[in-house]
Amino acid sequence: MVADMEQTPARLAGKPTWLVTQLAVHAHRLSSEGFAEVGARGYHYRILSTLDEFGGSSQADLGRRSNMDRSDVVAAVNQLADLGFVERTPDPADRRRNIVTLTEAGARQLDRLDEVLGRAQDELLAPLAEEERATLVRLLTRTLEHHRNA
Amino acid sequence: MVADMEQTPARLAGKPTWLVTQLAVHAHRLSSEGFAEVGARGYHYRILSTLDEFGGSSQADLGRRSNMDRSDVVAAVNQLADLGFVERTPDPADRRRNIVTLTEAGARQLDRLDEVLGRAQDELLAPLAEEERATLVRLLTRTLEHHRNA
């Protein structure tokens, strides 16, 4: 039996793009599994948390703030509305727009999502100490910010 | 005009899973664009770099080392073989296996891929100083390592 058949080539393992995309696979799996426990998905959390923080918004604004395509917002809001977590009402001041608002049930669902998502964070960063986690978050935030405005 | 319609909710922006997956979108876009310049894709680089570092391998080993599903290795090796970058020969010692080897042309293609991929790294980490990049790579490596062995 040859030593370690699972070791990744150095050219790959050292590249930031590799590290980020591979870790994203785990991050996505962890958060998706958490969301699935309460019958939700990633796009739902984006919508609900945006509504909670900024209040009722048009779908276009929801998309801009949660980094979603307009068409994906439509589908997510449809599902959330079917579940009674959001309400869609026409904007009287602009008849192109819908105003999407968070319901009571939606706020409770958001609490549940926050809890399972919090556990996912812990699992993702399990090997890091508290200070290292803060450093990582700081560096990732700076980097992401740069690409958001570019 | 309301202030900043593009700001992301804090609950989202602060979560490591969010930061990692969102940054992965940029990482993936940057490396994909680079690969496309030389007519390649991510899976090709994984295969070629693994072959370069570990020498001829079975497809199963390639998959394990480059973190790919067996079925995806088949497709990638097919394409690389069509392009003349790898060769597939049956293993005389184990007739289930194919031994995949890197050709001269494949080695040259790998050099081209390394160059464009290097530029992608610089773009991805543009806002970070050299020391910060090293710190980020270190933290990501530790975290990824943890999930690889779990």
Add this chain to the structure above:
DNA sequence: AGCCAATGTTGGCTCAACCAACGAAAAGGA
């Protein structure tokens, strides 16, 4: 009035990741 921009919606597309099943072949245990 006329033109351009924004909105919601439909219907598509790509790609990475992954899974199930299969026959062939090897490995290992009784």
Add this chain to the structure above:
DNA sequence: TCCTTTTCGTTGGTTGAGCCAACATTGGCT
């Protein structure tokens, strides 16, 4: 030696995130 289990390559899927184009409706601007 049989028999079971495992591995390998391969085929043929599925899912989900991120997109893009087009369209009709409506607003804003000049």
